Amino acid sequence: MTLNRKITLLLITVACGILAIFMLISLYAFRHLSIASSTGHVQTAAEIVRVLLTESMINGVIAKREQSLERLRDIRDLRTVRVVRSKWVNEQFGQGLAREMVADEIETNVLDNGRPQFALREEDGQPVFRGTIPYVASSRGTPNCLQCHQVAEGTVLGAVTIELSLTELRRQALYGALAVLVAVSLISLFAILGARRLMLPVGDTAAAIGSLVQAALRGDFKGRVQQRTKDDIGDIAAHTNKLLSFLDEGLSQISERVAQLTGRPPQHDDNQLLATIDMIDGLADATRFKATIEEDETKTEIYERFGLLLGRRFGVEAYSIYEAHGATQLAPISVDGEISGSCHWCDPQILVRSEMCRAKRSGHPVDGLVQPGICFAFRAEGGNAEPDPWRHYCLPLIQSGTVGCIVQLVARESEAAARLGQIPYIQVYLREMAPVLEAKRLTETLRDSSLRDAMTDLNNRRFLEQYVDTLIASSRRRNSPLALLMIDLDYFKMVNDSYGHDVGDSVLKGLADVLKQSVRTSDILVRFGGEEFLIVLQDADGDNALMVAEKIRARVADFKFRIAGGMLQKTVSIGVAVFPDDSETFWQTLKYADVALYRAKDDGRNRVVRFTPDMWGDETVVY
Incomplete structure (x- = not known):
């Protein structure tokens, strides 16, 4: 239900409530006023009857009292005037007229207790007010009751019953109430119309803002509120339009910028707000992803x-x-x-x-x-x-x-x-x-270049220093030995001196190629320095290492290095040691392989020598 309908219903409800309350008050006031007015009229009429009876008794015409009472009935709205005598009067003066001898229940009560009684009742659809007033003996005034009646002060001498018709009074009251009701209804109607005129812009503006908010939740900020008045409601509409315009332009710019970053063009059927939030969330997640990687x-x-x-x-x-x-x-x-x-x-x-x-x-x-x-x-x-x-x-x-x-x-x-x-x-x-x-x-390229020998493309000594811990841990975990082959090119200095360093470099490259072809991919080749090379054979004991070393020595001896103007043949000397058979430390084992290499050189070169403990002297420094 819209606000305008609620306000209209509220105003109608209030107006109906006011009318209902007014009608109840009018009816109550009519009844109360009728009873009060009729009571006064009955008391007045009763007093007239009392005076009439008193005057008739004094003037000696009491026997003609019925005619006087009949004349009272000609009074407008006066239906009944009846007098009832008490037993005290009958005892003193004898029985009165036949009509005076009949007393109903109400009159009997009044004669007994001396208190007036009033009642409002309906007869044939017409309202009738009845009042029964006691005629009490009193010594006040001249003449007074005690001058004629031989009774005590306060004795009830009789009762006068007066009945008034309230039909005309009711009709006049209803006409008056109806006139006021019409007046109040007209005033309420004009009040409702005036209030609606004032409140309609409020309700219409509220409904328009509600629709725009729903559209905004769907990502549509294009709508605007019609400015119906120039008061506070109009200001609210104007401010709402400014806000929507600001949000529309801002989200459009954000969406365009984010679309440029994501490469996702805005879709016409997208919820602009949710799509922008989604794209921004994506960018934020991507930024966090970058920081993580x-x-x-x-x-x-x-x-x-x-x-x-x-x-x-x-x-x-x-x-x-x-x-x-x-x-x-x-x-x-x-x-x-x-x-x-x-x-x-x-x-x-x-x-x-x-x-x-x-x-x-x-x-x-x-x-x-x-x-x-x-x-x-x-x-x-x-x-x-x-x-x-x-x-x-x-x-x-x-x-x-x-x-x-x-x-x-x-x-x-x-x-x-x-x-x-x-x-x-x-x-x-x-x-x-x-x-x-x-x-x-x-x-990785820089690291690889720093760990490789640029000329031979073999691992260098720095690589061995960084990788040795992993190598040792793997060997101990698998409980497998590592065979170290220290290789030196025989008489390499003579090559540089005789043919130049270019030829020397070419020989070293050729030797590196021979070594690559002689070992497995799991084995490690290292240019240890100058013309020295190191081969680490994984899962190889001393006998296997000697076989591989001998194969390498023979291949190098048979290999013809191409140089300018012909071929060149060279030999190598190889020292072999095994970790952890020869030593519990890798670097000590490497030193033992170096010692075996120098023993091979001392023994004439072009040979393979396996390290034995007797080759290690006390003067040898641990590598």
């Missing part, structure tokens, strides 16, 4: 956290994250939440021929949700034969001007519209993630 140690941790985000916030369970390796290769980082999972949603050929990936080749998003089949490398279980086939959307992440990684979102065709609506928000996270990934990549 900045503290992650590796890129893999970032990719794993992003995969968790896709599942928890967007409900994406089918996806792939590929990272570009070089110009032609892609590596799967995370597939359907599995780190380093195998290629599942694409042709595996993209891993070695990245140009097959449309997103990698173009550097632009590939929308397979709207355009199925746009990328020929996409592979889905069941193909398009399923009732609800799989679709995809690929987002390339640009790093240093090239595609650094690709995020592939996979969804059923029935979910394509919902997934498409999530793309702008996911892109916000990707934009926040891109610089962090780039920083991690540069950090």
